Amino acid sequence: MRYKVTIAYDGTDFAGFQMQPNERTVEGVLTKIVNKIAKNPGKRIQIFGSGRTDAGVHALGQVVHFDMNTQMNEDNMLHALNSMMPLDMSVKKVEIVSEDFHARFTTHGKRYMYRLSLGEFVDPFKRRYTGHWKFPIDIKLIKAAIKDLEGTHDFSSFVAAGSTVKSNVRTIYEASVRFDDATQEIVFEFYGNGFLYNMVRIMVAVLIEIGSKRRPVDDIPRLFQVLDRNEARGTAPASGLYLKKVYY
């Protein structure tokens, strides 16, 4: 039986998604729980995620799948998993899927959100859950610039060193920004067919520089041309980034 599982986690206390020896990771914690539920699976059950998230990055709707030789229905699996979850991770949804489904290889796209808190001092209740910017910032400039990110581009200026993918061409279907009155935060959203290593955090750093007049409002087309990550400079902190949804 193949189970598709949608999970949320507070990434602060995880060393990212991917399993690593001697580190607390999302994949590591999930793998242990799933193998405990399966009792004697014969060979170790492996978890497949839609992709990695870095240390400190959160998820509202990360998706994983695994195969288990059991008759548990969706609701029973949901309760079994949640009864063993640590408090900073929870399962939102369990679906039984066909063997065609693969959490990583059958995705059509992903949606990320970035929360940026403002004000001179960091709010102690937001430090785990937002990036923070204490200088003046004009959201109108960001709104004007962010549309330049939409479309199909070579994002070589927006990928961190250490990426091992062959092509840096990706398509962003939708990039938006709004000011949230309730939280007094700037909220960015990016929906695309795939994202490179640190790509969202580098895009947000560029947009913050544009909003605070440290970079011209029309600089993004230039960054697409120069194909040089040094030109994009900063990387916004992991604490503000959320994997919101994975599309299949």
Next chain:
Amino acid sequence: MRYKVTIAYDGTDFAGFQMQPNERTVEGVLTKIVNKIAKNPGKRIQIFGSGRTDAGVHALGQVVHFDMNTQMNEDNMLHALNSMMPLDMSVKKVEIVSEDFHARFTTHGKRYMYRLSLGEFVDPFKRRYTGHWKFPIDIKLIKAAIKDLEGTHDFSSFVAAGSTVKSNVRTIYEASVRFDDATQEIVFEFYGNGFLYNMVRIMVAVLIEIGSKRRPVDDIPRLFQVLDRNEARGTAPASGLYLKKVYY
């Protein structure tokens, strides 16, 4: 010069307000920072808080005072303190006050808030910041019962063992409850002239039992009569409790 300082903190990673050897406490962290700012204060500068908060309890507006032999104005002190604060604590306001002011002895009252999240599973982004209740709960029953807490009463049924105060008589000026649509939480507020050890958390536990029909809606007047803490039973978790404001 006497400084009145209003601070906020995420209580999760503090062993409460009061200084204790080998524990990270709010008072301990503040005392270190203030003495660093004063450089050579001669004798160690002491912090006076409006009162303790327990391990895990948060503050949106805790108040402390201290005396420092310096000419720093309010704004400079605000920046000096915040530049040294850990990320889970911040200073909201600094006021220079007369020597009549005492953070503990001149208070007229305090306001506490309690956030209760609902739903079957704990939201990983709320576990540090709310209590959680997964069973059916009727806020109308709580609304009917909570007004019985207002007024002057002997709160002996609502004080944890270990309290050392002489009298358990306190006055609650206002007790209210509402459902917050944005967060989908039940939010309690209590404004009174003083609160006993664990008193808010015990009141909230009683109200949750009333709301979920584990206790009659008119049980609070009985609890005031029996003067027996065992009759009140539970204590709601610290994670949902906030010291919101101290009145002078």
